[in-house]
Amino acid sequence: MSDQKRLAAIPLNPSAPKSDQVIPAYYAPVTQGQDFEPENPGVPLSHYLWILRRHFKKMAAFVAICTFATVIVSSRLQPIYEATATIDVDAQFPSQAIGQQTGQSQLDSDAFLGTQMKLIQSDAVLRPVAEQFHLLNIDARSGGNAKEAQRIAEAPVSLGRVRVKRPLGTNLIQISYRSPDPRMASEVANAIAQSYLTHTYSLRFQSSSGLSSFLEKHLDELKAKMEQSNLALAQFEKDLDVVNPDEKTNILSARLLQLNQEYANAQADRVNKEAAWETIKSGSLAAQLASTQGDSLSKLSDALAQAQQRLAVVSATYGTSHPEYRKAASEVTELEKQFAATREEITERVAAQYREALSREQMLEKDVTDTKADWDHLNARSFEYQQLKHEADEDKTLYDELIQKIHEADINSGFQNYNISIADQAHPPLHAEFPVLWINLLTAFLASILLAIGAAILQDSLDTTLRDPAEASRFLQTDVIGSLPLDRGAAQLPKISASSMASSIVPAAASTNGKRYYRKISDFDEAVRTLRNTILLSDFEGRLRSIVFTSAVPSEGKTTLVAHLAIANADCGKKTLLVDGDLRRPSLHAKFRLSPREGLSNVLTGELPWQDVVIPIEGKPNLSIIPSGPGSHRAADLIGPRLSTLLDEFAKEYDLVIMDSPPLLGFAEGLQMAAAADGVIIVSRAADTKRKAVSAVISSLNRLRANIIGVVLNQITHTTSADGYAYYGYYHYSRYYNAYSQPKAEDSSPS
Numbered sequence: 001m002s003d004q005k006r007l008a009a010i011p012l013n014p015s016a017p018k019s020d021q022v023i024p025a026y027y028a029p030v031t032q033g034q035d036f037e038p039e040n041p042g043v044p045l046s047h048y049l050w051i052l053r054r055h056f057k058k059m060a061a062f063v064a065i066c067t068f069a070t071v072i073v074s075s076r077l078q079p080i081y082e083a084t085a086t087i088d089v090d091a092q093f094p095s096q097a098i099g100q101q102t103g104q105s106q107l108d109s110d111a112f113l114g115t116q117m118k119l120i121q122s123d124a125v126l127r128p129v130a131e132q133f134h135l136l137n138i139d140a141r142s143g144g145n146a147k148e149a150q151r152i153a154e155a156p157v158s159l160g161r162v163r164v165k166r167p168l169g170t171n172l173i174q175i176s177y178r179s180p181d182p183r184m185a186s187e188v189a190n191a192i193a194q195s196y197l198t199h200t201y202s203l204r205f206q207s208s209s210g211l212s213s214f215l216e217k218h219l220d221e222l223k224a225k226m227e228q229s230n231l232a233l234a235q236f237e238k239d240l241d242v243v244n245p246d247e248k249t250n251i252l253s254a255r256l257l258q259l260n261q262e263y264a265n266a267q268a269d270r271v272n273k274e275a276a277w278e279t280i281k282s283g284s285l286a287a288q289l290a291s292t293q294g295d296s297l298s299k300l301s302d303a304l305a306q307a308q309q310r311l312a313v314v315s316a317t318y319g320t321s322h323p324e325y326r327k328a329a330s331e332v333t334e335l336e337k338q339f340a341a342t343r344e345e346i347t348e349r350v351a352a353q354y355r356e357a358l359s360r361e362q363m364l365e366k367d368v369t370d371t372k373a374d375w376d377h378l379n380a381r382s383f384e385y386q387q388l389k390h391e392a393d394e395d396k397t398l399y400d401e402l403i404q405k406i407h408e409a410d411i412n413s414g415f416q417n418y419n420i421s422i423a424d425q426a427h428p429p430l431h432a433e434f435p436v437l438w439i440n441l442l443t444a445f446l447a448s449i450l451l452a453i454g455a456a457i458l459q460d461s462l463d464t465t466l467r468d469p470a471e472a473s474r475f476l477q478t479d480v481i482g483s484l485p486l487d488r489g490a491a492q493l494p495k496i497s498a499s500s501m502a503s504s505i506v507p508a509a510a511s512t513n514g515k516r517y518y519r520k521i522s523d524f525d526e527a528v529r530t531l532r533n534t535i536l537l538s539d540f541e542g543r544l545r546s547i548v549f550t551s552a553v554p555s556e557g558k559t560t561l562v563a564h565l566a567i568a569n570a571d572c573g574k575k576t577l578l579v580d581g582d583l584r585r586p587s588l589h590a591k592f593r594l595s596p597r598e599g600l601s602n603v604l605t606g607e608l609p610w611q612d613v614v615i616p617i618e619g620k621p622n623l624s625i626i627p628s629g630p631g632s633h634r635a636a637d638l639i640g641p642r643l644s645t646l647l648d649e650f651a652k653e654y655d656l657v658i659m660d661s662p663p664l665l666g667f668a669e670g671l672q673m674a675a676a677a678d679g680v681i682i683v684s685r686a687a688d689t690k691r692k693a694v695s696a697v698i699s700s701l702n703r704l705r706a707n708i709i710g711v712v713l714n715q716i717t718h719t720t721s722a723d724g725y726a727y728y729g730y731y732h733y734s735r736y737y738n739a740y741s742q743p744k745a746e747d748s749s750p751s
Contacts, residue, residue, distance in 0.1 A: 001089050001241050006654050012684050016434045016485045019216060026124070027650065031038045036724070040409060040564050041432060047471075048457065051456050051457060051460050052453065052456065054456075054569045055452075055456040055459075058452075058456075059452035059453070059456060060451070062447040062448060062451075062452045062538065063165075063445065063449055063452060065458075066444050066447075067443075067444055067445055067448065068442050069444075070441055070443075071437070072445035073440075074437050074440045074441075076153040076179055076504070077434070077435045077600050078177045078654060079159040079432035079434070080179070080180060080432060080433055080434040081178065081179060081180070081181070081182040081185045081428070081431075081432055081433060082177070082178045082185060082429060082433035082434075082542060083179075083185035083186035083188075083189045083426035083427065083428060083429055084175065084176040084189060084192050084426055085174070085175045085176075085186075085189040085192070085193040085422065085424065085425055085426040086172055086173070086174050086175075086393070086422070086423045086424040087172065087173045087175065087193055087196070087197075087421070087422055087423060088171065088172055088419060088420070088422075088423035089112070089113055089116055089170065089171050089172070089173060089419065089420050090419040090420075091132050095387070096644075100533060109171065113166055113171065113173065116173060116420070117164050117165075117166060117173060119196065119199070119200070119636060120164045120173065120175060120192065120196050121164055121335070122199075123156040123157045123158075123164065124199050124230070124607050125190065125192065125195045125199050126157040126158070126159055126162065127666075128191075128195050129159075129188060129191045129192050129195050129534045130157050130159060131626065133184070133187070133188055133191070134159065135159060135188070136152065136153070143710075145660070146449045155660070157685050159177075161177055161179065162175070162176070162177055162192065163176040163178075164176075165174075169671050171708060172423065174222045175189050175192050175193050175196075175426075176189060176419075177192065177426075178433060182428035182429050182430075183428045185426070185428070185429070186425075186426040186427050186428045186429075187426075189426035190422075190425050193422050193425075193426075194422070196420075197420060197421075197422070200420055204270040205394065205499070210409040212551055216406060218402070218408070219399075219402055219403070219677075222398060222399050222402055223399060224394065224734075226392070226395035226396050226399045227412070229388065230392050230394045230395075230396075232388050232391075232392070243505075248459055249278065249387060249713075251411075253711075254732035256368070256372055257542025259364060259367050259368045259371055260368055261369050262364050263361070263364040263365060266357065266360045266361040266364045269357045269359055269360070269361075270291065270354070270357035270360070270375060270467075272358075273353045273354040273357040273358075274354050274357070274358070274359075275348070276348055276350050276353070276354070277351055277353075278348050280346065280347050280350045280351075287467060294487040299341050300335065300338055300339045301339060302330065303335055304336060304339050305334040307331045307332045307335050310328050310331075310562075311328040311331075311332050314327075314328045315662075317372050336629070338505070340716050345358055345415065348679060355467075361682065363657040371720070373678055389716065393629045400607065405539060408729045423735075438502075450576065452630035463640070463687075464690050464691050465603075465687050465688055465689055465690055465691065466684050466686060466687075466689050466691055466711070466713060467686055467691075468483075468686070468716065469483050469713055472684070472694075472711055473697070473711060475691050476691070476694060476695055476698060476711060478698060478708060478710060479710040479711070480495075480710060480711050480712070480713060481534050481681070481709060481710030481711070481712060481714070482527065482530065482531035482534055482710075482712040483526060483527065483533065483686075483713040483714075484527045484528070484531070484557075484561065484712065484713070484714045484715065484716065485522065485523045485524060485710070485716055485717070486716065486717050487522055487524035489522070490522070490524040490525075490560055490564065491560050493555075493563055493564070493567070493591050494590065498594070501662065512679060524564070527700065528561070528565055529568050530571075531561075531565065531712060532565055532568045532569055533677075535547070535681070535709060536569075536656075539724050544656070544679050544709075545647075545650075545651040545654075545655075545656065545657060545675060545676065545678055546647045546650065546651060546656075546657040546658075546659065546676075546677045546678045546679075547656070547657070547658055547679045547680070547681060548581070548659045548661050548663065548670075548673045548676075548677040548679070548680050548681070549561065549562045549658065549660055549665050549681050549683055550661045550662075550663065550664050550680060550683070550697070551664070551669050551682060551683045551684065551685075552663060552664060552665050552684065552689055552694050552696070552697045553663050553665060553688075553689065553693060554585075555685070556662050556663070556683045556684060556685045556689060556714060557683060557685060557714040557715060558683035558714075559582070559587050559588060559591065559660050560591070561593070561683055561712065561714065562578065562588070562590060562658050562659075562660045563578070563591045565658060566578040566623055566625075566658050567620065567623060568624040569655075569656055569658070570617075570620050570623035571620075571622075574655040574656055574658050575620060575622050575624075575653070575654045575655045575656075576622055576623050576624040576654060576655065576657075576658065577624050577625070577626065577650050577653070577654040577657045577658070578623065578625050578626070578658050579600060579625075579650075579657060579659040579660070579661075580599065580600065580623070580624045580625070580626065580628040580660050580662055581628065581639075581659045581660070581669070581670075581673050582628060582660055582661060582662045583600070583601055583629075583631055583632065583635055583636050583662070583669065584631065584636075584662055585640075585662070586599075586627060586628035586631075587630075588627060588628070588660055589625070589627040589628075592617060592625060594615060594625070594627065596615060596627040596628075596629070597629075598612070598613045598627075598629050598630075599613050599626060599627035599628045599630070599631045600613065600626050600627070600628050600629050600635070601629035601631065601635035602629050602630070602635075602648065603626060603642075603644075604631075604635040604638040604642050604643075605631075605632065605634060605635050605638060610646060610649065610650070613626050613627070613629065615627065624654070635669075636669045639669045639673060639676075640672040640675075640676075641671045643672060643673060643676045644676040647676055647678075649679060657677075659673060661673045661674070662671045664700060664701075665696060667692060671700060671701075671704060674701055674704060674706045675705075675706055676702045677706075677707075679707045679708075679709040680701055680706050680707060680708050680709060681708075681709050681710060681711075681712055682697055682701075682708070682710075682711045682712070683711075683712050683714055684693065684712070684713055684714065685713075685714050685715050686713045686714060686715050686716045686717070687715075688715075694711065
């Protein structure tokens with residue numbers, strides 16, 4: 001149940017003053033002080049379809065004009081022919097005849113082909129072709145100005161009719177040129193292809209020639225450096241008195257190793273012999289016997305012992321005077337001399353051997369020291385020699401490579417690179433490339449449709465007005481209780497007479513042929529009656545005794561609506577009081593063709609009782625009106641304290657009080673009327689009233705805790721309603737009624 005319906009269901013005491021009737025807080029649609037913010041709902045797809053239907057004629061006219069203009073323009077355009085020359089680029093073909101790059105291939109063919117495509121569009125390639133075929137048009141572009149002509153001539157050449165593209169997945173480059181002359185197009189395309197080949201050859205020739213010239217400039221310098229390094233190496237070898245220091249170093253190293261070994265052996269031998277000498281020097285017989293000469297001494301010792309033993313036997317046997325004794329004694333003496341001599345000889349030999357070993361050790365030590373010094377000296381100079389030799393070798397190698405590069409550059413400079421070749425020359429085309437009528441028509445048709453749709457949607461998105469009930473309900477979060485179609489004649493009320501008290505649809509006078517016709521009422525009147533039933537039938541508790549009709553801004557049609565609604569309610573037999581509460585611009589009395597002097601302003605100021613200003617409407621016994629009376633600021637200020645009491649008094653005499661109030665935005669008394677009445681209805685003009693204005697009115701009424709019955713959309717047409725439901729209903733009602741307004745038999749009755 002909506003907030004308005006919950007408020008309508010609250011039982012109040014009609015006899016109590018409006019100021020004493022308190023609505024419970026939990027029934028209030030918005031908390032006091034809370035601003036109403038309209039929802040920003042999503043736009044349904046049907047809304048866009050409605051936009052297309054609404055602007056269909058304009059869109060169709062726009063598309064037709066664009067298509068027709070395309071036909072005319074295409075027929076007047078000069079035909080343009082396009083010729084294409086194809087170039088085959090082999091990225092894996094060697095770029096040189098000899099050298100290291102003869103067997104290399106391009107790894108990134110896409111980058112290589114992209115580079116070639118940019119090269120084709122360069123000034124170096126296009127300028128010779130432009131000058132050959134006079135494509136620069138310097139005189140026409142400069143207008144005879146010499147400086148401008150020079151500036152154009154010096155600027156980079158860019159031919160707008162040249163297109164360079166690469167078919168996907170191939171190594172082909174297509175060069176296309178457009179011209180009104182098909183032969184001219186083919187000749188220019190072929191000339192650009194040939195200019196590209198010539199330019200690539202020139203680049204390679206210039207690169208090789210430049211490399212050769214650069215190398216030749218440094219050749220003499222490198223040769224002098226090589227000779228200098230060779231001379232330094234030869235002088236170093238002369239100073240060392242060797243041809244190859246490395247070989248001498250190896251010899252000295254081997255000799256030093258041998259001397260070290262011999263020196264170690266000599267030291268060991270000297271130690272042994274020194275130990276023997278130290279032992280023998282003490283005079284010990286055992287030491288002499290243990291020496292290397294001990295064998296002979298041992299034999300002499302044994303012989304001496306035997307001789308002495310024999311001497312002792314002879315002495316004991318023969319005595320000392322016997323010749324045998326003298327012979328044996330002489331033998332002992334001789335052996336003793338030999339034994340002593342041998343001992344001395346052994347001592348001398350050991351000493352000599354020791355001295356020899358010591359001398360040999362000293363000599364070897366000197367040789368080792370000298371050889372090591374020579375080796376160290378040669379080794380130190382050998383590092384310097386290696387440096388000189390390495391520099392000399394490098395200079396010679398670099399010189400040889402430079403000579404080889406110069407020869408390669410001279411040969412490669414004349415090498416025609418066959419990795420770029422013309423695969424297919426351009427030929428004069430038979431058919432024009434531009435304009436193609438069917439493509440232009442299709443493009444214009446689709447583009448105009450898209451442009452028309454975009455313009456229609458943009459216009460709709462910029463429209464912030466309320467256009468149809470569904471849209472108003474979504475944005476305002478408020479019930480839309482009625483919608484009134486546009487009726488130019490509704491502003492003027494028909495003349496009311498006694499005969500008009502009958503039903504809206506009554507049988508007319510019988511025709512001459514015995515059949516009856518039914519008088520047709522307007523769609524606006526039927527919509528007013530529908531609104532009346534919507535308001536009164538939803539009032540289950542009978543609480544709505546006074547209703548204020550207001551709007552956000554002036555000229556919304558609320559005065560016309562309240563006049564028709566009051567008449568419609570009075571036609572139902574309900575006593576209806578119509579009060580003109582617009583004290584600033586009253587207009588209700590003019591609707592009913594009245595010219596009163598007094599009105600509501602006199603009642604509010606206390607000058608007259610309200611019964612004295614009530615004017616019954618002639619021909620409508622259930623309808624009365626209280627005009628606004630003369631304008632008065634004092635009366636407008638008294639609406640707040642006096643109107644609630646007046647409405648309670650009106651309710652005692654009338655079934656329904658309908659009050660026309662001024663617009664709420666900018667006028668204070670409208671809020672006071674809304675707070676005093678049982679319900680408020682907001683009237684908005686379709687496709688004219690801004691959503692923000694209506695939402696501001698609803699927010700103000702919610703802060704006053706006024707009972708907002710709903711919103712009424714006025715002057716709806718099939719072009720303003722997105723779903724067209726209101727206009728659609730009235731349209732079919734008219735068809736329905738027209739069917740029964742035709743001549744019928746005498747006994748027929750209306751449906």
